[in-house]
Amino acid sequence: MDEKYFAKKIEQRWQKKWAESGAFEVEIGGDKPKFYQLEMLPYPSGNLHMGHVRNYSAGDALAWYKRLKGFNVLHPIGWDSFGQPAEDAAVKRGVNPREWTEANITSMQGQLQRLGLSYDWRRQMYAHRPEYYKFDQWFFLKMYEMGLAYKKTTQVNWCSHDQATLSNEQASGGMCWRCGNPVTKKELEQWFLRTTAYTGQLLDDMKLIEDGWPQNVLKRQSDWIGRSEGAYVDFDVMASGEQLFVCPIVDGLTSMVGKDRGRVRVFTTRIDTIYGANSIVLAAEHPLIQANLDNFSSEVAEKIAYIRAENAKPADHEVEIEKDGIDTGLKAINPFSGEELPVWVGNYVMMEYGTGAVMSVPGHDERDYEFAKKFGLTIKRVIVSTESSDSTDLQDAPDSAFSEYGVLVNSGEWSGKTSEGAKREMTAYAATNGFGEGAITYRLRDWGISRQRFWGSPIPIIYCDKCGTVPEKYENLPVRLPENAAITGTGESPLAKVPEFYETTCPKCDSPARRETDTMDTFVDSSWYFFRYTDAGNSEMPFDPAIAKYWTPVDQYIGGDDHAVMHLIYARFWTKVMRDLELVAFDEPFRRLLTQGMVVGETFFDDASGKRAYAVPDDVNVERDAKGRITSAATKDGKQLRHAIERMSKSKGNGVDPDEMVEIYGADAARLFVMFAAPIENELVWNEAGIEGAVRFLQRVWRLVYKWRDVDAGPAAASASSGPARALRRKTHQTIKRVGDSFESLQFNTPVAALMELANVIGDFEITPDAASAEDRLAVREALLSLVLMLTPFAPHTAEELYSVLIDNEDGIVANDARFPEYSAELARPDEIEIAVQVNGKLRGRVMASPDADNAELERLAFADEKVREYTDGKDVVKVVVVPKRLVNIVVKG
RNA sequence: GCCGAGGUGGCGAAAUUGGCAGACGCACUAGACUUAGGAUCUAGCGCCGCGAGGCGUGCAGGUUCGAUUCCUGUCCUCGGCACCA
Numbered sequence A: 001m002d003e004k005y006f007a008k009k010i011e012q013r014w015q016k017k018w019a020e021s022g023a024f025e026v027e028i029g030g031d032k033p034k035f036y037q038l039e040m041l042p043y044p045s046g047n048l049h050m051g052h053v054r055n056y057s058a059g060d061a062l063a064w065y066k067r068l069k070g071f072n073v074l075h076p077i078g079w080d081s082f083g084q085p086a087e088d089a090a091v092k093r094g095v096n097p098r099e100w101t102e103a104n105i106t107s108m109q110g111q112l113q114r115l116g117l118s119y120d121w122r123r124q125m126y127a128h129r130p131e132y133y134k135f136d137q138w139f140f141l142k143m144y145e146m147g148l149a150y151k152k153t154t155q156v157n158w159c160s161h162d163q164a165t166l167s168n169e170q171a172s173g174g175m176c177w178r179c180g181n182p183v184t185k186k187e188l189e190q191w192f193l194r195t196t197a198y199t200g201q202l203l204d205d206m207k208l209i210e211d212g213w214p215q216n217v218l219k220r221q222s223d224w225i226g227r228s229e230g231a232y233v234d235f236d237v238m239a240s241g242e243q244l245f246v247c248p249i250v251d252g253l254t255s256m257v258g259k260d261r262g263r264v265r266v267f268t269t270r271i272d273t274i275y276g277a278n279s280i281v282l283a284a285e286h287p288l289i290q291a292n293l294d295n296f297s298s299e300v301a302e303k304i305a306y307i308r309a310e311n312a313k314p315a316d317h318e319v320e321i322e323k324d325g326i327d328t329g330l331k332a333i334n335p336f337s338g339e340e341l342p343v344w345v346g347n348y349v350m351m352e353y354g355t356g357a358v359m360s361v362p363g364h365d366e367r368d369y370e371f372a373k374k375f376g377l378t379i380k381r382v383i384v385s386t387e388s389s390d391s392t393d394l395q396d397a398p399d400s401a402f403s404e405y406g407v408l409v410n411s412g413e414w415s416g417k418t419s420e421g422a423k424r425e426m427t428a429y430a431a432t433n434g435f436g437e438g439a440i441t442y443r444l445r446d447w448g449i450s451r452q453r454f455w456g457s458p459i460p461i462i463y464c465d466k467c468g469t470v471p472e473k474y475e476n477l478p479v480r481l482p483e484n485a486a487i488t489g490t491g492e493s494p495l496a497k498v499p500e501f502y503e504t505t506c507p508k509c510d511s512p513a514r515r516e517t518d519t520m521d522t523f524v525d526s527s528w529y530f531f532r533y534t535d536a537g538n539s540e541m542p543f544d545p546a547i548a549k550y551w552t553p554v555d556q557y558i559g560g561d562d563h564a565v566m567h568l569i570y571a572r573f574w575t576k577v578m579r580d581l582e583l584v585a586f587d588e589p590f591r592r593l594l595t596q597g598m599v600v601g602e603t604f605f606d607d608a609s610g611k612r613a614y615a616v617p618d619d620v621n622v623e624r625d626a627k628g629r630i631t632s633a634a635t636k637d638g639k640q641l642r643h644a645i646e647r648m649s650k651s652k653g654n655g656v657d658p659d660e661m662v663e664i665y666g667a668d669a670a671r672l673f674v675m676f677a678a679p680i681e682n683e684l685v686w687n688e689a690g691i692e693g694a695v696r697f698l699q700r701v702w703r704l705v706y707k708w709r710d711v712d713a714g715p716a717a718a719s720a721s722s723g724p725a726r727a728l729r730r731k732t733h734q735t736i737k738r739v740g741d742s743f744e745s746l747q748f749n750t751p752v753a754a755l756m757e758l759a760n761v762i763g764d765f766e767i768t769p770d771a772a773s774a775e776d777r778l779a780v781r782e783a784l785l786s787l788v789l790m791l792t793p794f795a796p797h798t799a800e801e802l803y804s805v806l807i808d809n810e811d812g813i814v815a816n817d818a819r820f821p822e823y824s825a826e827l828a829r830p831d832e833i834e835i836a837v838q839v840n841g842k843l844r845g846r847v848m849a850s851p852d853a854d855n856a857e858l859e860r861l862a863f864a865d866e867k868v869r870e871y872t873d874g875k876d877v878v879k880v881v882v883v884p885k886r887l888v889n890i891v892v893k894g
Numbered sequence B: 001g002c003c004g005a006g007g008u009g010g011c012g013a014a015a016u017u018g019g020c021a022g023a024c025g026c027a028c029u030a031g032a033c034u035u036a037g038g039a040u041c042u043a044g045c046g047c048c049g050c051g052a053g054g055c056g057u058g059c060a061g062g063u064u065c066g067a068u069u070c071c072u073g074u075c076c077u078c079g080g081c082a083c084c085a
Helices: A007-021 A050-068 A084-093 A097-114 A130-145 A169-174 A195-204 A215-225 A271-276 A287-291 A298-312 A366-374 A419-432 A522-527 A529-535 A545-551 A567-580 A658-665 A667-676 A688-708 A723-744 A749-764 A774-791 A796-806 A855-864 A866-872
Strands: A034-039 A072-074 A149-159 A164-166 A184-193 A228-238 A254-256 A261-268 A279-282 A325-333 A340-346 A357-360 A436-441 A461-464 A468-471 A503-505 A512-515 A554-560 A590-596 A599-605 A620-624 A630-635 A640-647 A833-839 A842-849 A876-883 A887-893
Touching: A007 A097, A007 A667, A007 A796, A034 A050, A034 A545, A050 A072, A050 A554, A050 A590, A050 A599, A050 A658, A050 A667, A050 A723, A084 A097, A097 A658, A130 A149, A130 A468, A130 A522, A130 A529, A130 A567, A149 A169, A164 A184, A184 A298, A195 A215, A195 A567, A215 A567, A215 A590, A228 A271, A228 A419, A261 A271, A261 A279, A261 A357, A271 A419, A279 A325, A298 A325, A298 A340, A357 A366, A419 A436, A522 A529, A522 A567, A529 A545, A567 A590, A658 A667, A658 A688, A667 A688, A667 A749, A667 A796, A688 A749, A688 A774, A688 A796, A723 A749, A723 A774, A749 A774, A774 A796, A833 A855, A833 A866, A842 A855, A842 A866, A855 A866, A855 A876, A855 A887, A866 A887
Parallel strands: A034 A072, A034 A554, A279 A340, A554 A590, A833 A887
Antiparallel strands: A149 A164, A149 A184, A228 A261, A228 A325, A228 A436, A254 A261, A279 A357, A325 A340, A461 A468, A461 A512, A503 A512, A599 A640, A620 A630, A630 A640, A833 A842, A876 A887
């Protein structure tokens, strides 16, 4: 053993010991309570970035903490190894996606190992290997049987940059989740998973996890699910004059009521304003509109086609979309008032939400108001008023809609009622009279999972001329990806060009048939991978329910909040499906969720010479303002550079290579620093300056241990000592409390600070080892053992090494199954505490007092203080406020 | 536009939830030890002031003996959503 701190040497030694002893390999059972610690699995891009280091360091710290607390901790890692980058690499460099992926995984496994993360490596899952994706397919077949997987032709989100389909969640904000480019629409036949079958549960079950999940993620999920309560109202629709008219029958949207009469259903949350409707407005894609295109004038038909085309274009949020529309000439009847209303097509009505049809009430809805104004339509009477006054004609006056609740006027028999009451009663009235009903709509849609991609799980479906769509048999799973396929990146399914793949026979009738050539969205893999870890080798089932029952649900999940409405919704949905399949017996997969902030870096671009980014500004001159923000940047030869703060990654060129950090400073220092630098949920602007401090701290602890290593405690003089020994023990126990509390509340920066304080106090302990009394020795030894044990979650190699030095044994913390130090409230209790003395709220003195001193005693001490007297003598004492154990505030006058 | 979170030293941040603002660390300054130090140690480090002292948690008010913490208004920053009827 060396007396100098060489990170590399001890890191290699302990990593080897852990691997050889299977230190983090766990099984079900035993006396210890279980704890499932999980971090979001990485995509094998080839390189770890600092965001990974932050995520996995935090998870590892918790895993260690729980182990030290006596838990049986499952801490696994795996690979989200299907997906587009592998295909991009194939297109760009002609490499085989499988080989590229496997090589990346190998290199990243090495990086994770060098960080010394405490995984049960045996349990790794690899999404791209048949042993895993077999069960993607297994689940698909189950969902097909349950009616949860179905195929339909629809407008899907299309990213023309990536040449790929996207689910609604992946196109959130109108931008592609991968590349950030605007999304267009494309009509395709796609497989969907019926997430909407679980809408209510996805919303309601948030109650079960609201204490363990960040507010902001819950909020985003509930916004995404988008519950909205209102009513359906059916308007009779007919042609006007000689116009021909057909009414298609589409369940829930349209129906026939007579030879020349149809009905169209609108959704509204404000049925109370129905007397103010001046028209009904339909989406251009609405079946009623599409069915009548030939019956409309060419002008109308052209306009509708135009609107439809515009709707498919990518959204630009910088520019507000101008309202557009046209009067179709059709007429509708307001079922409440009996009025005849024109039927319009409007670009602001979306086919995907509600019924694709709305009643337009310009007086009380801002969008309808804009629409009416643009086309010079009548803005009808006031329907909702703040007083129950008589009607006012809105036509001249208004410059905006009044969209609040109030009292109804001009509303027939409902005049005089409140909006709330009228909504209830009018909905009931519509229902009894057969032209409507109460309705709840959601924004959440089904999950489109078909991808015209090679590198994903094949969808296990076969198309037979005789039998139609036929699911593959379970015994034929996995449907394997071929070794090779021409990958062009042009958006067609590569598998459709591989006859050896798609040529098959029908599982039902044995005649020649064709396989589905689309593959599944990669988010399928990550929707259930954390169950696979519990039983990673199972070849018959995704996992054995009995084993999963022991480990799941996940106790603590850590990852970025960029997955708030993608992965986390899908995983919750999948869990509910698994529950209905009786594979699991709970509703929610993740008890607690911690969202860690991004690690970002400063990036510099030279727009003139292309897109080169400068990573470390060695060759960049940077000017900063008082807050340290960059005001300008230029190359050494004076070329101006554009600068930005961006998520760190190798591809952006601003990445700090974790391997390099480990090489220079050591894994422990890198991990410790990342944990200490900022609260875990904050964004971390990467700045390497601070890491030296982490190294210094580890070296300080190292020197302290070696300084005292030969002093054993001797006969345990556990009785309360006085003086420095007692003070040290007090600090030790206060630190134990602070560090434990911090872990429980998922804080990682403050416990490091607490450990630094403790190390500082040990360093200030002035007795030399030779002169130390038995009490001194006990105090120092306890302090050092506690410090080292509590350091384990942040710097496990150093902790293991120093622990073995302290106990003078080759084995360390793991081998001895050591425990987090025991906290003693008695030892943490101070003999004396400092009481602040204020006069009129301003600090004027400090006095020492016993923690048990009563208020009268504290008051007496306060008045006895010389400094305080200067401010109180000769003045009237109006009031004295005493806060036990904290302060005395004397209020004086004059 | 709507919703949410947040503004504390030169920087990252603490603050027992209404009770000594700035713990811990980075950077910086001075000194010690050194052939040397980018090692280590000592001291200093919110602002103004020689000092006593005064001021200070985005800004303006309010509640309170006492406010970074609660309330009202306002400004700014970041994030989410984007015609959801």
